[in-house]
Amino acid sequence: MKHIKTINKANLKASAAKGGCGKCQASCQSACKTSCTVANQKCEREA
């Protein structure tokens, strides 16, 4: 495309179908404790 460059896989919808396994860390257990930041947590689902 000339005007638009898509830079990622945009796979959020696909992630919902296979998601919710609950293996990932609770976000406040990493380094927040006073804010909620979920998007920077790692997915821990085994492939």
Added chain:
Amino acid sequence: MIHKFKLAGLNIVLDVNSGGVHLIDDLTYDLLDNVEPPFDEKCPANVIDKLSKTYPADEIEECFQEIRELYADGIMFSEDDYEKYALTSVAAPIKSMCLHVSHDCNLRCEYCFASTGDFGGGRMLMDLETGKRAIDFLLKMSANRKLLELDFFGGEPLMNFEVVKQIVAYAREEEKKYDKQIRFTITTNGMLLTEDKMDFINREMSNVVLSIDGRKEVNDRMRKRVDGSGSYDRIVENFKKFVPMRGDKDYYVRGTYTKYNLDFSEDVIHLFEQGFDQISVEPVMADPSMPYAITDGDLPKIFREYEILSEKIAKIRSEGKFINFFHFMLDLDQGPCAIKRLKGCGCGNEYIAVSPDGDIYPCHQFVGIEQFKMGNVCDGSFNYDIKADFAKAHVYTKPECVKCWAKFYCSGGCNANNYLYAGDIHNSYKLACEIQKKRLECAIMMKAVQMMDTAE
């Protein structure tokens, strides 16, 4: 829903529901203000008329067709079809615990949300029996979850370190019976770190959070000892010794910025220059009447400061060095799934806090607030209604979140902040939201630049 913004010379558009991130030219940026689904086959004549003062008509049509194509591919103006997951997938076993082994602290940090360590309930240490009951509770309530998390928290947990060690020993025996694994972490101010403690923590704890605010004068203004003197000299020495001993295990140095250091990028860089490369520095959450509290008027300066920080981090990385800033971490391809994103932090549902006397609360920030007391690990009481209420506090039950572009990144914000500063866990604390959104824009921009560089 889309969100577009200009940053660091780039035009970026985020397609909220697919997670798609696109770099766009000025024409697309302006055209997106004028078109939205359902799309006609051709760009509407009035839009071409309006924009043709700035752009050639054939280019506008060409750009319109690119937007249509991405819409057809489901990565621009994609539909929000997640609510069905919110209705069915949010309740979960309890698998994370914040264990308050000490409601006492050897510092008197001015901004402490725990009333300088005791959470308003008097200074107290957890005894071993209560700690054991907390482990039993976690193992039992985690149902089919195999990987559990327990953070030793305070007050200052190192003030009760013998009990920490014995709780870990007990948990290591008990987890085998359940065929589970508990990941331990600890959050400490570092004042009491000794080589023995460092060795134990390195052996047993997968992550440590080391509290330090940055520059000496910034740290010592807020993080004071009981006698009023600063803590910087002691903790920086201890952390410098401790971090290299961690090897490849995780750690964060974690600071708080206030109205007194809105130039907090200096503090992040100061921490980096001390040899720390895993850094989190967050805004203070405080009653607006406090002199150090961040207020709406500070936002322009804070927004600019995050931009400056992103430039400084980019420069460090361009020199081939490693630095990670917690709030700029983002994986645009392999991040958490949409279900995790709509559930949020999981407090009161997957995550709980336990006070020294065994009382259970939705998270560490709710500790001591009577109406949120969920039960007690010693007498076995547990209020499932409160758990259900928190399970339902997801992005689709928070009115401001439903219409917000950032909802799949902050996941509804901090329920405790919402309650404390906006009156209800379902209300958004707008000051925190604004800061969060700016951090996200910076994070998306930095990731976009990195992905472009990699592609080239």
